[in-house]
Amino acid sequence: MTAAAPAPRTPRRRGRPSRTQTETGPATRDRILEAAREEFSERGYEKTSVRGIAKTAGVDSALVHHYFGTKEQVFEAAIEVAFAPALDAPAALEEGPLDGVGERLTRFILGIWENPATRTPLLAIVRSAVNNETAAAVFRRLVAAQLLRRIAGALDVPDGELRAELAAAQLVGIAMLRYVIKVEPLASADPEQIVRRVAPVVQAHLTGH
Known part of the structure; x- marks a missing residue:
């Protein structure tokens, strides 16, 4: 058969x-x-x-x-997970009076960078964004849509988005010098000293006083 x-x-x-x-x-x-x-x-x-x-x-x-x-979409999904701890920043701003938002935001962001578990993926994001425009565009989109606009909404002040961006520029610049480029003495300075010096500047950006 x-x-x-x-x-x-x-x-x-x-x-x-x-x-x-x-x-x-x-x-x-x-x-x-x-x-x-x-x-x-x-x-x-x-x-x-x-x-x-x-x-x-x-x-x-x-x-x-x-x-x-695409690879760009994989990157966006990967960094969104890695960036997730920073997305709680707007909630940190709402935990107290408006005249303390500078210190609360500075302490919150610095705390994320000080923690090795959250610092490592953030370093990967920053390095990719600095070296590639596609990665930078993805990072900008994530930061603008999910972080800065929410911070501006939490502040409820005139020019909120610009104020949030100026504060973010201050904190990102510190993160770059301290954790990426590792410029001394900032790289080894005590975190509390950084908070004391930087928080008033961030406060001025966010509220204007």
Whole structure:
């Protein structure tokens, strides 16, 4: 008796992961994000590839595209998770009177940078943004939409967005010199000393008095 011919396999669309690949669920997505943060941190935006992220995560590159799309979209998803602690800054502003927002914001942002667990992914974001315009555009979009506008809304003062941006420029500049470029004596200064000196300047930016 002649054996029945095997049923023809349904062709799969190019670039789309197989059913078994997509059935791995949220754990696989999280693994890809973790791999992306690791790759962007070690290599920067320019030298990181979707293929490299996939290899680190132990998945096919088509699965990375399936979950996130382009490399730019992977980067945005990865930094949004890494940037999440900073997004609580507006809430910190609302925890006390308006005349103390400068100290509260300075202490909050400095605390994020002082913590190694949150500092490492932030360093990766800043380095990528400084060296690549695409990464910088993603970072600007995230900072403007999810941080500065919310800070401005929490302040409820005239020119709130400009005030928030000036305060952010002050704090980002300090972070760059202290944690990225590591200029002394700022790099090894006591955090409380920095808060005492910087908070009044941030207060002036935010409230004008």
